[in-house]
Amino acid sequence: MPLVEDVNPWTGKPEQVWEPDGDWYRMKAKPKRVLIACERSGKVREAFNRLGHDATSCDLEPTDIPGKHHQGDVLPLLSDDWDLVLAFPPCTHLASSGARWFKEKREDGRQEAAINFFMAFTKLDHIPQVAIENPIGIMSSQFRKPDQIVQPWEFGHGETKATCLWLKGLPLLRSTKVVDGREERIHRMAPSPDRSKKRSETYSGIAMAMAQQWGKA
Numbered sequence: 593m594p595l596v597e598d599v600n601p602w603t604g605k606p607e608q609v610w611e612p613d614g615d616w617y618r619m620k621a622k623p624k625r626v627l628i629a630c631e632r633s634g635k636v637r638e639a640f641n642r643l644g645h646d647a648t649s650c651d652l653e654p655t656d657i658p659g660k661h662h663q664g665d666v667l668p669l670l671s672d673d674w675d676l677v678l679a680f681p682p683c684t685h686l687a688s689s690g691a692r693w694f695k696e697k698r699e700d701g702r703q704e705a706a707i708n709f710f711m712a713f714t715k716l717d718h719i720p721q722v723a724i725e726n727p728i729g730i731m732s733s734q735f736r737k738p739d740q741i742v743q744p745w746e747f748g749h750g751e752t753k754a755t756c757l758w759l760k761g762l763p764l765l766r767s768t769k770v771v772d773g774r775e776e777r778i779h780r781m782a783p784s785p786d787r788s789k790k791r792s793e794t795y796s797g798i799a800m801a802m803a804q805q806w807g808k809a
């Protein structure tokens with residue numbers, strides 16, 4: 593039995609997809625139009641697309657894995673009618689791990705620019721579902737406390753990296769596979785020119801959980 597799509601005659605977009613379940617059909621999660629803002633790895637984009645969603649990533653850098661990617665500034669894309677926006681804004685001037693440089697960064701305006709960029713994702717009133725990801729840092733006081741803090745060891749990776757999530761219209765992310773191992777990610781990585789890039793890549797277990805749980809939320 594094939595998948596059946598109910599297409600909205602005005603927009604031409606699928607409203608609902610039905611998948612075979614024995615001799616019957618059950619409702620499949622409605623495909624969402626998703627923007628993955630500030631993602632070059634393609635991890636979250638591909639997790640959503642594998643589940644049948646229409647996800648586009650956007651970053652100033654090219655994408656590491658081929659796929660639907662917009663290379664450039666993400667801010668102009670935010671006025672579009674996405675169902676869901678997941679944002680991974682740069683944390684270099686916001687994370688507590690860089691606190692010793694905060695004075696200098698406040699004075700030269702780098703921190704204010706980073707705060708303003710982060711805050712752009714909190715003002716998407718036309719988008720029903722938004723998640724913003726960042727490590728522990730000043731946004732807990734500049735914006736508000738995160739809705740939850742997740743760890744990679746809750747999603748199948750035996751490492752620690754406290755990751756804050758600020759959510760709008762989305763449920764808390766549920767852990768999918770709690771494993772042993774509590775080493776800090778950065779300590780596992782040998783020095784290399786792309787160490788900081790690798791360090792900021794989303795864990796595949798977290799990407800999968802986001803797609804599986806938020807794709808049908």
Ligand SMILES: C[S@@+](CC[C@H](N)C(=O)[O-])C[C@H]1O[C@@H](n2cnc3c(N)ncnc32)[C@H](O)[C@@H]1O
Nearest residue numbers: 630631632633651652665666680682792793794
């Ligand atoms: C903390 S990293 C997030 C990486 C992400 N977790 C991944 O797996 O690729 C922040 C990213 O924001 C991107 N970025 C910074 N300013 C941007 C902008 N104005 N528009 C789009 N991307 C931007 C950077 O190039 C960087 O890749």
